Amino acid sequence: MQRMVRRAAQKPVDDRLFTWAAVGITITILILLLKKFIRSSGFVDES
Numbered sequence: 001m002q003r004m005v006r007r008a009a010q011k012p013v014d015d016r017l018f019t020w021a022a023v024g025i026t027i028t029i030l031i032l033l034l035k036k037f038i039r040s041s042g043f044v045d046e047s
Helices: 002-010 013-041
Strands: none
Touching: none
């Protein structure tokens, strides 16, 4: 456990930013796909 903590502490900030960016992009894509699916399924009637 101590080894893992030490390794995580040595990681550069760029790694953390990259991870958060990847998470944000993934969530955005999932939301867009969900909206597209809901719209095509006719659950939401905007007209």
